[in-house]
Amino acid sequence: MAEDRQPFQQLLVKLGEEIRQLKTDPASIQLPQTGNTTSIASYLTIVSNFAELEDAQVKLLGKNGVIPSELSDLRSQPSEKRREIAVQLNPVKQLFEERIANQSRVLKEAEIDQRLNTESVDVTLPVREAPFEVGRVHPITQVTDELTAIFADMGFAVAEGPDIETDDYNFTKLNFPADHPARDMHDTFFFNPKPDGTRLLLRTHTSPVQVRTMLSQKPPIRVIIPGRTYRCDSDQTHTPMFHQVEGLVIDKGSHLGHLKWILEEFCKAFFEVDKVGMRFRPSFFPFTEPSLEVDIQCRRDKGEVRFGEGNDWLEILGCGMVHPNVMRNCGLDPDEYQGFAWGMGIDRVAMLKYGMPDLRAFFEADVRWLSHYGFRPLDFPTLAGGLSP
Ligand code: 2U9
Numbered sequence: 001m002a003e004d005r006q007p008f009q010q011l012l013v014k015l016g017e018e019i020r021q022l023k024t025d026p027a028s029i030q031l032p033q034t035g036n037t038t039s040i041a042s043y044l045t046i047v048s049n050f051a052e053l054e055d056a057q058v059k060l061l062g063k064n065g066v067i068p069s070e071l072s073d074l075r076s077q078p079s080e081k082r083r084e085i086a087v088q089l090n091p092v093k094q095l096f097e098e099r100i101a102n103q104s105r106v107l108k109e110a111e112i113d114q115r116l117n118t119e120s121v122d123v124t125l126p127v128r129e130a131p132f133e134v135g136r137v138h139p140i141t142q143v144t145d146e147l148t149a150i151f152a153d154m155g156f157a158v159a160e161g162p163d164i165e166t167d168d169y170n171f172t173k174l175n176f177p178a179d180h181p182a183r184d185m186h187d188t189f190f191f192n193p194k195p196d197g198t199r200l201l202l203r204t205h206t207s208p209v210q211v212r213t214m215l216s217q218k219p220p221i222r223v224i225i226p227g228r229t230y231r232c233d234s235d236q237t238h239t240p241m242f243h244q245v246e247g248l249v250i251d252k253g254s255h256l257g258h259l260k261w262i263l264e265e266f267c268k269a270f271f272e273v274d275k276v277g278m279r280f281r282p283s284f285f286p287f288t289e290p291s292l293e294v295d296i297q298c299r300r301d302k303g304e305v306r307f308g309e310g311n312d313w314l315e316i317l318g319c320g321m322v323h324p325n326v327m328r329n330c331g332l333d334p335d336e337y338q339g340f341a342w343g344m345g346i347d348r349v350a351m352l353k354y355g356m357p358d359l360r361a362f363f364e365a366d367v368r369w370l371s372h373y374g375f376r377p378l379d380f381p382t383l384a385g386g387l388s389p
Pocket of ligand 1: 246323341
């Protein structure tokens, strides 16, 4: 067909003529089937660049394009005739719009292919270190991820719960006597009492999450609970908000021997040592009986602390068998089920492992501190790949 090799400009002129013929006598022409319409449509499938396609779109459908300008005086036509014209013109407009949209997709894909073929990205190249504002993973997040990886490897799920807790879950169900010092204002952030007299508070430990877990899940239970905790405590080594991770095992036969093994495995993995000296000292917590505090063997030399062996001890966590009262408070018969729990400060073990001197720096968002102590986002800690980068 001679037409389709005609330059586009001529096709436009012809289209104008045919639209005017259509307006004059709609019955005298079948605009959607004319050779010229077909040529324009096939031209729109061979346009080879965006500029030309844009030009075609503007000249065909743009504000001053052939079709809109030819239709500008359509209002002057009688409605029946307007309908006859529209019946022919709308399919043509739609056809051109579809061809232009499709050709735009085709050109985009061609461009990407061309770049893919020409541009080679050497993925082995080290990531160019952007200036220091590149983010760093906060040590708390890093250590929480390390802890989660270690305990997940031992079959522990992660449980979470609200920071704002009830007095009942944070204290009562955990066997805290009514007059326990932790329950008064100077130790705990309380909200104003509710109309029913109950008081909400900012949780002082993540233990209420274990209570929620025991109330909502039948044994066996194996969970760790990392999270923010709050106490009215602010000095060189305490901040009003800090982070804890607690753990809980409840089933029929778990005993202190299992607890010692889990904590020993944890310490070896966390401090990345093959063997670790541990010391279990009797202690007291309202929610465990017996209760123990655990020290890890270490050696201090030149300000550095080496973990695992040495003639020094550092307390890292507390633990114990879940108190029978707590079992009962959580709907479990202590003669049928038993279990143990532990708790440690995430900020504290992070400072120990990575030798960070000042707890408060954790919360000051000082970019210099973060770029020094922070971790690279891509170095996600896994047991296989090594916890610390
Ligand atoms: C339930 C039963 C028992 C959680 C435990 C500790 C010991 C403990 C401290 C560590 C450092 C708090 O951040 S810290 O000061 N925690 O020593 N926590 S046993 O025992 C539970 C919890 C929940 C239902």
